[in-house]
Amino acid sequence: MRILTLFIALIALPVFAGESCGSYVKDGKTHLIPCDYGEKLPTKRSCHAVIIMVGKKHIFKQVCEEQQQQQRTIQVVEPSGAFKVRMSQYKALVNSLSAEHGIDNALLHAIITVESSYHADAVSEKGAMGLMQLMPATVDALGIEDPYDPQENINGGIQQIKVLLKHYNDDVQLTLAAYNAGIGAVKAYQNTIPPYPETKHYVKTVQTYQQRFSTDWQNHIQDEP
Structure with missing residues (x-):
């Protein structure tokens, strides 16, 4: 079976339900890929969309990377x-x-x-x-x-x-x-x-x-x- 994988390059955006994490064109129409497609994704991630087209089926997948967050300094104080x-x-x-x-x-x-x-x-x-x-x-x-x-x-x-x-x-x-x-x-x-x-x-x-x-x-x- 011929499998065509399309990678859609996106600007890194935080993921929130309702946002678009990419798009693809089918039958002359642009379709948006929701960021919350499939499992609920944590925020504070950068994602791009991957579309795997198998026959006439579209399988969407999110490829995400955790954004680097500023580390909180660990401060301990000697009892006094x-x-x-x-x-x-x-x-x-x-x-x-x-x-x-x-x-x-x-x-x-x-x-x-x-x-x-x-x-x-x-x-x-x-x-x-x-x-x-x-x-x-x-x-x-x-x-x-x-x-x-x-x-x-x-x-x-x-x-x-x-x-x-x-x-x-x-x-x-x-x-x-x-x-x-x-x-x-x-x-x-x-x-x-x-x-x-x-x-x-x-x-x-x-x-x-x-x-x-x-x-x-x-x-x-x-x-x-």
């Missing part, structure tokens, strides 16, 4: 001042619960640092609560009575982390990505870190804090003598 005071209030509890459940205490401190900066009464715009920013659905599923109680909140967060670590075969990056964006988001991108700037920045920041708390900042998370 009010932050260090808040941290000292809870670090013994964090260390005790992490040891009880077999979770790296540096990882747990890193998550709490990024999630709430050790504010036990923190509430996000999306309704996440407490030190580990538990969502209402998680609170209900775990039977947590008071999500602002430090021990209940940390226990709940640990349970969630343990489930994710088991699900992702101890892959900390995917565990953090799912903790931030949800299992569904990680699954949607074939079990990789979703390309959301917030999630990518979250994973890198938590892991940077984890590394520092495991090495030169270890004194900040050690129990008081």
Whole structure:
């Protein structure tokens, strides 16, 4: 069967539903190729259209490349001042619960640092609560009575982390990505870190804090003598 492949050169444009990502001429008429043809495509991509003509059938395909996005700088701050005071209030509890459940205490401190900066009464715009920013659905599923109680909140967060670590075969990056964006988001991108700037920045920041708390900042998370 004779297959004719036509490549349509296009200026790189962001992809949004309803935009045209190329055109082809058939029977004297110009037909536009929608950018959302087939599967829904993420924005922030540059695309050109490929038309594969098999007999009388037209098969459309998008060939896309991710646009280079400016990388957010990962900034971590050594505990001091009010932050260090808040941290000292809870670090013994964090260390005790992490040891009880077999979770790296540096990882747990890193998550709490990024999630709430050790504010036990923190509430996000999306309704996440407490030190580990538990969502209402998680609170209900775990039977947590008071999500602002430090021990209940940390226990709940640990349970969630343990489930994710088991699900992702101890892959900390995917565990953090799912903790931030949800299992569904990680699954949607074939079990990789979703390309959301917030999630990518979250994973890198938590892991940077984890590394520092495991090495030169270890004194900040050690129990008081």
